[in-house]
Amino acid sequence: MTTTRRDVGPVDLLPEVRNDMSHQLRATWVVTRRELLRLRQDKARMVTMLLQPVLFIFVMGTGLGSIVDTGGGTDFRTFLYPGVLATSVLFTAAFAGISLVWDREFGFLREMMVAPISRASIIWGKCLGGAIVATLQSLVLLALLGTVGIPYSPVLIVQLIGCLFLGALLLTALGVLLSTRIKTIQAAMPISQLLIMPMMFLSGSLFPIAGLPEWLAVLTRLNPLTYVVQPMRHFTLEHLSLTAAEQERLVPVLTWFGWQVPVGVQLLSVVVITLGLITLAARVFKTTE
Amino acid sequence: MPNTVRAPAIEVAGLTKTYKSKDSVVEAVRGIDLRVEAGQTYGFLGPNGAGKSTTIEMLCTIRNPTAGAARVAGFDVVAERDQVRRRIGLVFQQQTLDLQLTAEQNLRFHADLYGLSRADAGRRIDEVLEMVALADRRSDVVMKFSGGMKRRLEIARGLVHAPQVLFLDEPTIGLDPQTRAAIWDYLHDLRQRTEITVFVTTHYMDEAEHCDRIAIMDHGEIVVEDTPEALKSSIGTDRIALRTDDDELAITRIRERLGVEAGVHEGQVTIAVPEGAQVVPRLFTELGVHIRSVTVTRPSLDDVFMTYTGRTIRDSEGPQGSAFPFAGRR
Numbered sequence: 001m002t003t004t005r006r007d008v009g010p011v012d013l014l015p016e017v018r019n020d021m022s023h024q025l026r027a028t029w030v031v032t033r034r035e036l037l038r039l040r041q042d043k044a045r046m047v048t049m050l051l052q053p054v055l056f057i058f059v060m061g062t063g064l065g066s067i068v069d070t071g072g073g074t075d076f077r078t079f080l081y082p083g084v085l086a087t088s089v090l091f092t093a094a095f096a097g098i099s100l101v102w103d104r105e106f107g108f109l110r111e112m113m114v115a116p117i118s119r120a121s122i123i124w125g126k127c128l129g130g131a132i133v134a135t136l137q138s139l140v141l142l143a144l145l146g147t148v149g150i151p152y153s154p155v156l157i158v159q160l161i162g163c164l165f166l167g168a169l170l171l172t173a174l175g176v177l178l179s180t181r182i183k184t185i186q187a188a189m190p191i192s193q194l195l196i197m198p199m200m201f202l203s204g205s206l207f208p209i210a211g212l213p214e215w216l217a218v219l220t221r222l223n224p225l226t227y228v229v230q231p232m233r234h235f236t237l238e239h240l241s242l243t244a245a246e247q248e249r250l251v252p253v254l255t256w257f258g259w260q261v262p263v264g265v266q267l268l269s270v271v272v273i274t275l276g277l278i279t280l281a282a283r284v285f286k287t288t289e
Numbered sequence: 290m291p292n293t294v295r296a297p298a299i300e301v302a303g304l305t306k307t308y309k310s311k312d313s314v315v316e317a318v319r320g321i322d323l324r325v326e327a328g329q330t331y332g333f334l335g336p337n338g339a340g341k342s343t344t345i346e347m348l349c350t351i352r353n354p355t356a357g358a359a360r361v362a363g364f365d366v367v368a369e370r371d372q373v374r375r376r377i378g379l380v381f382q383q384q385t386l387d388l389q390l391t392a393e394q395n396l397r398f399h400a401d402l403y404g405l406s407r408a409d410a411g412r413r414i415d416e417v418l419e420m421v422a423l424a425d426r427r428s429d430v431v432m433k434f435s436g437g438m439k440r441r442l443e444i445a446r447g448l449v450h451a452p453q454v455l456f457l458d459e460p461t462i463g464l465d466p467q468t469r470a471a472i473w474d475y476l477h478d479l480r481q482r483t484e485i486t487v488f489v490t491t492h493y494m495d496e497a498e499h500c501d502r503i504a505i506m507d508h509g510e511i512v513v514e515d516t517p518e519a520l521k522s523s524i525g526t527d528r529i530a531l532r533t534d535d536d537e538l539a540i541t542r543i544r545e546r547l548g549v550e551a552g553v554h555e556g557q558v559t560i561a562v563p564e565g566a567q568v569v570p571r572l573f574t575e576l577g578v579h580i581r582s583v584t585v586t587r588p589s590l591d592d593v594f595m596t597y598t599g600r601t602i603r604d605s606e607g608p609q610g611s612a613f614p615f616a617g618r619r
Binding site: 023026027030034037038041042106107108110111112113114115116117 | 349350351370371374375379381383384385386387388389390394398399401402403404430446
């Protein structure tokens with residue numbers, strides 16, 4: 001202690017403390033970017049996540065296609081494609097959401113928790129990052145549009161990407177919300193499966209939602225994922241010339257107590273639910289962590 | 290050391306943390322006072338469950354105190370939380386790196402979270418990597434690192450934002466002796482070059498010797514606080530350990546002839562006396578038991594710890610140690 005050289009004093013590197021929006025946005029972006037970096041480090045994950053949707057479209061779609069009557073010349077796989085595309089983000093996004101449990105288990109969450117940032121920006125960063133990652137992973141599937149007889153229309157591609165991102169954000173938010181309550185990996189995996197599978201089947205991703213029995217119709221309308229799948233199918237089929245019979249069978253008509261819900265309202269309801277989930281997750285995170 | 294002009298790095302008054310559950314109230318920290326001058330290396334010791342972790346967590350703004358106040362780097366840990374956070378570096382007992390990212394990516398993430406500019410971040414990352422001798426491994430994924438390398442990287446990360454106070458919770462736990470020594474070398478080097486205050490908890494008493502001052506905490510209170518030298522001389526006794534052919538007889542004779550109570554520890558007859566070296570000749574002449582070996586030890590920090598807590602620090606490490614169910618870290 002007697003011979004303390006002081007050639008490097010405590011450097012004041014730190015900018016003025018600004019707890020304003022721009023600081024929080026920056027923190028959110030930092031957390032988001034980490035998710036992207038991790039994806040780049042984990043290329044095996046990118047590939048394996050694509051296997052399932054491909055199986056759905058080409059194996060299940062082809063196999064069932066021979067007994068399903070679409071009411072015209074449209075391939076069953078064409079009908080199936082938007083639904084499967086939507087479910088592809090279901091798994092990757094939910095997985096990205098519950099990675100918060102991993103972060104906690106492996107200690108990295110603590111690094112974020114002690115930083116001079118708000119807890120809400122951690123939650124927003126995890127949600128946005130997970131959603132972007134899940135959307136990016138599904139982009140590869142968009143390359144398959146042509147193989148199921150759908151034109152590579154730029155407008156359609158933009159519409160689909162928009163819907164994919166929205167669906168991904170919804171599921172990531174749900175995963176993050178689960179992670180704020182579930183503390184162990186052992187519990188997180190089965191519980192998320194328990195949630196994902198019904199959401200997938202009850203969204204009408206694999207069958208038309210027109211003419212369902214009452215109980216099933218109610219359940220599909222309660223499932224927020226339905227309002228991602230149906231717009232995607234709507235946009236896709238718009239770009240095809242369908243016969244009147246096909247229109248009736250395939251193009252989804254979603255009703256709430258008899259009111260035909262416009263696509264825009266469907267998407268808006270997803271936005272509202274997603275924002276609600278993120279806000280709730282941030283609140284729970286703040287009080288429990 | 291006329292360091293009185295500067296404000297203390299850590300200033301604690303009446304700091305209290307009480308955990309309430311359905312049927313019990315646990316006082317993990319019972320109104321402690323503490324003052325750590327800027328530039329010191331300060332050792333914080335105590336058995337498991339003594340309240341050390343809870344105290345550190347309050348100082349690091351992770352937990353709010355039930356009562357009392359603490360200022361770190363001049364700011365209040367509750368009212369000016371983010372100001373404190375920007376000025377402290379933390380190295381936890383538990384590993385907190387992102388194993389999937391590279392060393393440099395981990396540091397950059399940290400720099401960004403703390404709001405460093407791009408140029409500052411780049412310069413600081415180079416400096417801290419150089420300091421812990423990991424500059425050539427900067428692009429490697431952390432998963433490939435050994436335990437010691439991860440620990441060094443965590444220390445580097447704790448320093449990226451040039452904190453005024455560095456908190457290290459058991460920084461050398463689970464590491465081999467060489468790596469432990471290397472880590473203390475870095476800490477010495479750091480203190481030579483900067484005015485940083487280091488607040489460290491450790492289970493290794495030999496490491497506590499590196500500190501300028503030491504506080505020992507037990508049952509939620511600080512039982513003693515001083516320099517390592519002063520603490521050792523406060524004990525005032527040396528320890529003599531004997532190997533004899535007849536321990537029973539030796540113990541009886543020591544009691545009769547020297548008037549000292551002896552015990553058997555680790556297979557040796559052990560007594561505590563002032564000026565141990567002067568007692569040794571009497572042992573040979575007065576015991577009448579064949580003595581195979583004699584060791585005289587000056588008081589160590591282990592003895593200090595034993596005196597003030599009634600336990601050796603190793604005894605206190607066991608799984609039964611945590612008296613406070615909530616005080617453990619998650």
